[in-house]
Each structure stands twice: as C-alpha cells, then as structure tokens.
Amino acid sequence: MGDYFERIVDLEVTAADAGALAERTVDWMVSRGWLSREMSGDTMYSLQVDEGYVPGPDWAQIAQEWGVDWMPGPVAVIVGRDAHYPGQGAIEPSAVDCPRCEATTVIIDYPQRWEADKAVWQPFSAAIDAWKETGAGSATCLSCTVTSPITEWNWADCFALGSLAFDFWGWPPLTDEFITELGARLGHRIEHHTGKF
Numbered sequence: 370m371g372d373y374f375e376r377i378v379d380l381e382v383t384a385a386d387a388g389a390l391a392e393r394t395v396d397w398m399v400s401r402g403w404l405s406r407e408m409s410g411d412t413m414y415s416l417q418v419d420e421g422y423v424p425g426p427d428w429a430q431i432a433q434e435w436g437v438d439w440m441p442g443p444v445a446v447i448v449g450r451d452a453h454y455p456g457q458g459a460i461e462p463s464a465v466d467c468p469r470c471e472a473t474t475v476i477i478d479y480p481q482r483w484e485a486d487k488a489v490w491q492p493f494s495a496a497i498d499a500w501k502e503t504g505a506g507s508a509t510c511l512s513c514t515v516t517s518p519i520t521e522w523n524w525a526d527c528f529a530l531g532s533l534a535f536d537f538w539g540w541p542p543l544t545d546e547f548i549t550e551l552g553a554r555l556g557h558r559i560e561h562h563t564g565k566f
C-alpha cells in the first residue's frame with residue numbers, strides 16, 4: 370500500500386459520455402479479474418471521490434512484479450471535467466504549447482523561478498475554470514494570436530484536462546501493454562502520470 374498514485378486521463382471524452390464510458394471500462398476490468406466490485410476508501414486520497422474499486426484476483430497481470438505480498442489499494446474512477454496535476458500539491462504545469470503554431474509559453478521558468486508567473490498563468494487558469502464550469506474555455510496564443518479551446522493546448526509535465534480519470538492507488542507500475550489496451554478501450558487520446566498525496 371502507499372500514498373502515491375498512477376493516473377490515466379481520457380483527454381477527449383465529453384462530460385456527457387464520461388459516466389457511461391467509466392461503467393463500460395470498469396465492467397471490462399472486472400470481467401478480466403483486474404478489479405472487483407467491492408469498494409473501499411482505504412489508503413486512497415483522490416480529491417473527487419471517497420472510494421475506489423478494490424483490486425481483483427488477477428490484478429498482478431497488469432502491473433510489474435513487486436513481490437507476492439504486495440497488495441495494491443483501490444482504483445478511483447473520477448467522472449467530470451477536471452484539471453489533473455501530476456506530482457504533489459497541484460503545481461501548475463511549467464509550460465504549454467499552442468495547438469496552432471506550437472509556440473511554447475513558459476509558465477514556471479525553472480530553475481530561475483519555482484512558482485508560476487501569475488500574469489502568464491492567469492488567462493490559462495481562467496480558461497480552465499470556465500471549461501470546468503461550462504464545458505467551454507479558451508486561451509489566446511501570444512505568438513500567433515489565435516484563440517484555441519483550452520482542451521487543445523499541449524501541456525508540459527503531463528498535466529491533463531479531462532472528464533474521466535482512473536487513479537491507481539499504491540499499485541506497482543502498470544505495464545505498458547495494459548496502458549495501451551486501456552487507451553484502445555477508451556478510444557481516445559490519454560495522458561498518463563504519477564503523483565503523491
């Protein structure tokens with residue numbers, strides 16, 4: 370068990386479709402024996418939900434071998450538009466690339482700075498808040514001056530905006546095969562990161 374997580378975010382599913390897709394995905398993982406239907410809130414700290422699915426009898430098929438005594442924690446399924454931060458403490462992404470011209474906007478100028486430039490981050494942060502509330506938000510590129518939906522920007526550090534996420538709490542690293550298969554099941558682009566409570 371542990372207080373860290375590995376998270377997979379669906380970057381494309383709409384909020385309206387996320388609930389049904391979550392159910393289908395859980396059904397699939399239960400049918401393979403990777404998850405059970407039992408819910409628990411032990412050793413998990415997702416902000417959005419209190420309980421997750423307890424690992425099934427065959428959970429070890431989708432994770433690296435960490436010894437026979439290892440028992441991973443629950444898998445939280447998070448439905449709804451949200452900003453998903455890797456690491457610890459919801460630190461802003463260090464940069465973002467414009468989806469049109471690919472110019473990079475630096476948000477945290479490591480290693481000179483260790484905090485987001487507030488003036489740079491503010492329009493992105495406001496667009497994320499608008500998207501979370503209404504499903505639409507956009508930001509304007511300072512290089513090409515084109516305004517694009519906030520969900521189309523390419524974030525550094527595996528920061529992700531999405532309406533469906535799976536938090537694997539205290540699991541050994543998930544196998545590449547499983548992550549590829551999960552992405553194919555979801556049928557959308559995914560982001561993948563790790564973090565700590």
Ligand SMILES: [Zn+2]
Pocket residue numbers: 467468469470471472510511512513514515
């Ligand atoms: Zn641009």
